[in-house]
Amino acid sequence: MAFTFAALCFLLAMIITAVLIFLAIFHMIAFDELKTDYKNPVEQCNTLNPLVLPEYGLHMFISFLFMISGSFWTLMYNVPLIAYHVMRYRKRPVMSSHGLYDPTSIMNADELSYNMREGWIKLAFYLISFFVYLYMMIYELVTSTA
Amino acid sequence: MLPNGHQHQQYAPTSSTQQSNPVGTMDGSRGLQNGANSSNLNAGFSNISLSENKSSSPAMPQFRPSLPVFRPPASLQSSGYGTESSGSSTPTSTRPAMPSFPRMPQFASPTLSTSASHPVLPTGMNQKDYQTIPQSPLQNMQDGVGHAQQGQMPNSLSHPSRLNYFDQNQPQPQPNSPSSSHQEYYSSTSHSEPQYSSANTMKPSNSFAPGIHSADVENNLYPENSTSQVNQQPYNQSAHGQNSFNQQSSNGQFGQAASYQPSPSYSASNTPSQPSASTNNSYNPFPSPGSNQAFPSVNEPSLQRYPPAQKVTTPYPNPTVSSYPSSQPGLQNGNFAPSQQFPSASQQNFPQAQPGYGLPSAFPGLQAANLGGPQQMSNGNLPFQGGNPMQYPGGQMQGNQQGSAAMHPGGQVVNLLQSRRILPPDGPELPTPVVRQNFYKENCSPHIFRCTLGVIPKTPGLLQKSRLPLGILIHPYKDLSNLQVLSTSTIVRCRVCRSYINPFITFIDQMRWKCNLCDRTNDLPQDFFIDATTRSVGDPSRRPEVQSATLEYIAPSEYSLRPPQPAIYVFLLDISFNAIESRYLTVFCERLSAVLERLPGDARTQVSFIAFDSVVHFFQFETDWKMLSVPDIDDIFIPSTEGILVRLHENIQAIRELLSTIPDMFKGQRETQSCMGAAVQAAYRMLAGTGGRITVVQTCLPTIGPGALKSREDPNMRAAKEVNHLSPATDFYKSLALECSASQVAVDLFVLAGQYADLATISGISRYSSGWIHYYPSFNVVKHSAQVDKFQSELTRYLTRKIGFESVMRVRCTNGLSMHSFHGNFFVRSTDLLSLANVSPDAGFAVQIKMDETLSHTNSVDFQAALLYTSSRGERRIRVHTMHIPVSDSLPEIMASADQEAIACLIGKIAAERAFSTPMSDVRDGVVFACEDALSAYTQVARPSAGQLLAPYSLRLLPLFTQALLKSTALRLGVSTTLDLRTYTLLNLKAAPLFEEMMSIYPHLYAVHRIEATPLDQDGMPQLERLQLSAEYLERGGVYLLESVVHMILYVQKGVSPDWLNAALDVQSFMALQDRTTDIPALDTEVSYRLRAFISHRYAQRPLHPIVEVIKEDSKDRLLFLQYLHDDRLDTVASYQEFLTQISQKIKA
Known part of the structure; x- marks a missing residue:
């Protein structure tokens, strides 16, 4: 048993995934607030938009870690989400700042429910990822020999 | 040039009496600084509260402080809800009632007792009279009333007819002439109604209530009937007579004082048919034992006390029995014995033989249908052969239907393939709004409020099955000739959903009412019982609030978040080379100069002028005017704090002089660049503290400074199969518009472009700040005189029409439904709240409605649109429209109730919205699918045989409109269309009211x-x-x-x-x-x-x-x-008949 680079990557991935879980929950709370009238959409978008790229970046960073550590199965597991992120960001409305959410269209019921659904799915994905990484880290620690 | 340090300097208006607000601070404290305000506003507005608060809980304000709507103080939250009234109600209700028809001279006296605490201010009434009323509940309204006196008239200066524009010398309407007050823009010339003329014959000397006032809401929209709301007014007869009354009668809209006499001639004339009372029971939504007998005391007084002739002629002959769940013995007046029989109240109300709107005249389509294919009337499986208790749109009283049920359009099926000439000669019929439950009440006018379905499906599944879009179209600030204006001390609203009391609520007992939107029980405030006319404790059902589906309140001070803003107009004039070439300045300045006095507003009205090419020029007014140019457009600032934004009436001479000079001032202009973005920024900074309206005239692409754009149009692609560049190139204009919207500034665009001006991008400034876009392609005074005339008359209309400032509109609906998305020019601030910096009478809105759950708890659905705004005279007002729609679980009935015009318009709006983001071919497919879906859903109701394409009568024009929509300028492909023209027509489709949108569709x-x-x-x-x-x-x-x-x-x-x-x-x-x-x-x-x-x-x-x-x-x-x-084949685009064949094949497949 040895603390390999792969194990370190999984450890980091776990920590980052915890952050991502937090972000997903934050997104959902924000959209729920919009739905229930508590927030002004302009402000809400100003809060959410700066978080979009960091979230994507963190997710790509752990995928990058998996790639250099050679855990290709875990990488494959993350590729669909990366593709989705790229697609989503390419289709964003015309904006001068970073981010995805446009205050003029965000109150559309379709948009709101889409974002809520996206939040739930991402939350589930990150939760599963967390435990997968945990398992993979332990597996890595147990199986690897010095 | 002033240093840049000035740029964030507080902008102070010239007059010291103005409140001075730091630019951009909207922290809510401003509302408390109104001590310096010299105008008579300082009494009522120190307590600021949020009016359109959805929740009554003070802990849940839905607006953030950055938006200029403020958190209500908790102390005010409960003030208007009438919770305290229940305890002390008994003395009021048991007070000895006044005789019903007293002829008491003291009613004409100016002193009134405090019991008449809810003066109703009907149309055209001079509200000055109210200032003499020494009653305590009104005291905090005095300021508002003072404004009202001036505010009524020029605020609503009517739009002179088109002919007036040709005659420039015609005298302008006098600002004080009541004939112009609330005059409807869509005016017709005759309002003769037999009822009023008969009232004229009554002697005014017999009048017991001098102020009885028949304000018929939009009666000219139903030319055959007067739709009347009757108020009895406790105001000063003499003043009333002098000030407004005579002129009203000269206006031809009102008769004499409609002094009521229970004359035998009246009752004879209005009971042409006397069906037995039992027929009125044929439909009873709340079948409680003896419900009909149980409420004589409720309905009977209202019938007898009001000039009932008006009640007789509701425009919608869809009577149903109003069934109050319980009797209200406590509210009886002495002269109505409880045992008194109804003199068949309902049939008296609805003489079916009346040449009403909905009956014989509502069958224009019959001829059309008869021209066409075989009528399906004998089709046995159609459920419209009578026997259905809710024939749409006829009423529920089959006993009174006199056999018209079987003939009713709702039951007809039209074979589209064989109906060549399907458009009725007088246009598509108006829907007949059904009021099932309250037979004596009118529904909201279809010109204001339309729903795509006249009967709402009970379950979401059923809506799915009908495949019809569910949505409402609202024209909330339409010019109305006879709007009821009401000034009450407490505006009665539901304490849970905050909806306004409306005609479709139910009274549970004498002290409580049940909200029709959320089903909660509310208490009635005490003064709601007081009948303003008789000053007796009366019957709450006679209050105008529960009589009229369209009503305007003069809002008390807690509806103001700050002192109502003055009318402020900033004009931004493009003076680049293009602009000078087109010579629009001559026309613009001449028109503006001519209507300067008619700009809506009061003494506080302010104006400012900014010209821009590659530099922004400000005009400063002192004794004379001078021009201050700011070349630093990347960091624009306002060069002086004084004299830029000036009071109109104090500087009118200098302004006139400026306007006469401007056209010649920039002759020989060689500058082709335009810095529109910077100019709008400057104007926004000027107005950020107060709100107002910015009018931008733009003739070319903004090419310099913030918001600079590049031409994106490829002229060779105008007829291409796909349209690109409909989405904005930059979000600069959108973000600026959002800032403007938050500061209650609206930007209206006049684009007079000879070449591409990227309307798709710059229109963002208007779309999200609730402005409006006017587009005149290839405008040139010399070359295109038609454009010039159009510009001239539209500009006049634009400058003189009514305007509402700092407004919000909230749309509420019955639980179980919710707002899906909105269409129009506005910013959606929360799920049901539209922020409208300005509201104009020409703006229409649409809401797609989502059905969340089965409507098991109710058999009707209500929509309520409440528009809160500041009039140009600085009055806070709320205009409330309520629409009532029955619910059904029968698919045929739902299909038969569909409103084809509303559906076509809603589809048009959805398509226009999508066209800005999705490929045009997808959008067009969506439009076709919507039509196909509706017709294929109808095969569940009526199965077509070979060679048939069946549509319900109510949807027979939908394919016609659909294919016309596909060929309209907005959505067509393959025909050369400039990008700007397409954008303009799309925007027009998106934000026009129904009438105007139908014009663009068909x-x-x-x-x-x-x-x-x-x-x-x-x-x-x-x-x-x-x-x-x-x-x-x-x-x-x-x-x-x-x-x-x-x-x-x-x-x-x-x-x-x-x-x-x-x-x-x-x-x-x-x-x-x-x-x-x-x-x-x-x-x-x-x-x-x-x-x-x-x-x-x-x-x-x-x-x-x-x-x-x-x-x-x-x-x-x-x-x-x-x-x-549009019906013909154009190149490769199918004709109407081919379109029908395609649909028919698709449905069969």
């Missing part, structure tokens, strides 16, 4: 060569038939008038009779007729007179005024006309 076509032989209607207008847009209906030698959103074309065919040409156009022959002339001479012939009268009548209906242009059949520009023949 333009009007009239054969005017027979105008001499056409019968006249009662207004003396020729009743020309609307033709379908097909060459099939064009005769050789005919002359046709085509009216679309942007064009008004007089199309002259070859072989036209020289006599007609001579009589109408003063031309000897077809050859001599000049192509594209806009000159319709005023000749002294019947043809010419009728033609001009008809055209001006068409203008009077509309906010946009395209100028009549003659196009000859052999003209090179005849495509301008031919492009509107």
Whole structure:
């Protein structure tokens, strides 16, 4: 048993995934607030938009870690989400700042429910990822020999 | 030039009496600083509260402080809800009731007791009279009332008819003339109603209540009936008579004081049919034992006490029995014995023989249908053969239907494939709003409020099955001739959902009412029982709030978040090379100068002028004016704190002088750059503290400074199969618009571009700040005189029409439904709240409605739109529209109730919205699918045999409108359309009210060569038939008038009779007729007179005024006309018949 680079990557991935879980929950709370009238959409978008790229970046960073550590199965597991992120960001409305959410269209019921659904799915994905990484880290620690 | 340090300097208006607000601070404390405000505002507005608060809990304000709507103080939250009234109600209700018809002179005296604490301010009434009322609940209203006195009139200066524009010398309406107050823009000339004329014959001396006032809401929209709301007013008779009354009667809209006498002639004249009372029970939504007998005391007084003639003629002959769940014995007046029999109240109310709107006249389509295919009336499986308790749109009282049920349009099926001429000659019929439950109440006018479905499905599954879009179209700030204006001390609202009390609530007992939107029980405030007329403790159901579905409140101070803003107008004028070339400045300045006094507003009205090319020029007014130029456009600042934004009336001479100088000032301009973005930023900074309106006239692409754009249009791609560049190039204008919206600043755009101006991008500034976009392609004073006339008259309309500032509109609906998305120009601030910095009478809105759950708890659905705004006279007002729609679980009934115009408009709006983001072909497919879905869903109801495409009568025009929509300028493909024109028509589709949108979907076509032989209607207008847009209906030698959103074309065919040409156009022959002339001479012939009268009548209906242009059949520009023949095949685009065949095949497949 040895603390390999792969194990370190999984450890980091776990920590980052915890952050991502937090972000997903934050997104959902924000959209729920919009739905229930508590927030002004302009402000809400100003809060959410700066978080979009960091979230994507963190997710790509752990995928990058998996790639250099050679855990290709875990990488494959993350590729669909990366593709989705790229697609989503390419289709964003015309904006001068970073981010995805446009205050003029965000109150559309379709948009709101889409974002809520996206939040739930991402939350589930990150939760599963967390435990997968945990398992993979332990597996890595147990199986690897010095 | 001043240093940059000035740029964030606080902008202070010139007058010390203005409150000075730091630019950009919207922290809510401003509302408390109004001590310096010299105008009489300082009494009522120190307590600031949020009016349109959805939740009554003070802990949940839905607005953030950055938006200028403020958190209500908790102390005010509960003040208006009437919770305290229940305890002390007993003394009031047991007070000895006044006799019903007292002839007491003291009613005419100016002193009134405090019991009359809810003076109703009906239309045109001079509210000055109220200032004499020494009653405590009104005291905090005194300021508002003071404004009201001035505020009523010029605020609502009516739009002069089109003919007035030709006559520049005509005297302008006097600001004090009540004849212009609340005059409806869509005015018709005659309002004669037999009821009023009979009232005139009554002697005024017998009047017991001098203020009885018959304000008929939009009666001219239902020319055959007067729709009357009756208020009895406790105001000073003499003052009333002097100030407004005489002029009202001279206005022709009201009779004399409708002094009520229970005269036998009245009752005889209004009970033409006497069905037995039992027939009225045939439909009872709340079948409680003896419900009909249980409430004589409720309905009977209202019938007898009001001039009931008006009640008799509701425009919707869809009576049902109002069933109050419980009797209200405590509210009885002495002279109505509980045992008194109804003199068949309901049939008295609804004489079915009345030539009402909904009955015989509602069958225009019958002729159309008869022209076409076989009627399916004998189809046994159709459920419309009578026996259905809710025949749409006829009422529920089959006993009174007199056999019309079987003939009703709702039951008809039309075979589209065999109905060639399907458009009714007088246009699509209006929907008949059904009021199932409250028979004596009117639903909201279909001109204001339309729902795509006249009967709402009970379950979401059923809605899915019907495949019809569910949505509402609202025209909330429409000019109305006779709007009820109400000033009460407490505005009664539901304490849970905050909806306003409306005609469709139910009274549970004498102290409580049940909200029709959320089903909660609320207490009635005490003064709600007081009958203003008799000053007795009366029957709450007679209050105007529960009588009128459209009502305007003068809001108490807690509805103001700050002192109501003055009217502030900033004009941004493009003076670049293009602008000078087009010479629009001459026209603009001349028009503005002419209507300067008619700009809506009061003494506080302020104006400012900014010109821009590559530099922003400000105009400073002191004793004279001078120009201050700011070249630093990347970091724009306002060069002076004084004299830039000035009071209009104090500087009117200098302003006039400036306006006369500007056109010549920039002659020889060589600067082609335009820094519109910077100029709008500067104007926004100027207005950020107060709010107001920015009018931008732009003639070219903004090329410099913030918001600079590059041309994106490829002229070779105008007829391409796909449209690119409809989405904005930058979000600069959108973000600026959001800032403007948050500061209550709206930006209106006049784009007079000769070339591409990227309307798709710069329109963002108006779209999200609730402005409006006017577009005049290739505007040039010299070359295109038609455009100039159009610009002139539309500008006049724009400058003088009513305007509401710092407004919000909330749309509420019954639980179980929710708002899905909104269409129009606004910013959506929360799920049901639209933020409108300005609201104009020409703005329409649409809401797609989502059905969340089964409507098991209710058998009707209500929508309520409440528009809170500050009038140009600084009055806070709330206009409330409520629409009531029954619920059904029968699919055929739902299909039969559909409103094809509303559906077509909603589809148009959805398509326009999508067109900005998705490929045009997808959008077009979506439009086709919507039509196919509706018709294929109908196969569940009526199975077509071979060679049939069946549609319910209510949807028979949907395919026609759908395919016309596909060929409209906005959505067409393959026809050369400039990007800007397409954007403009899309925007127009998105934000126009229904009437205007129908015009763009299916333009009007009239054969005017027979105008001499056409019968006249009662207004003396020729009743020309609307033709379908097909060459099939064009005769050789005919002359046709085509009216679309942007064009008004007089199309002259070859072989036209020289006599007609001579009589109408003063031309000897077809050859001599000049192509594209806009000159319709005023000749002294019947043809010419009728033609001009008809055209001006068409203008009077509309906010946009395209100028009549003659196009000859052999003209090179005849495509301008031919492009509107939507039913015909155009190149590769299918004709109407082919379209039907395609749909038919798809449905079968």
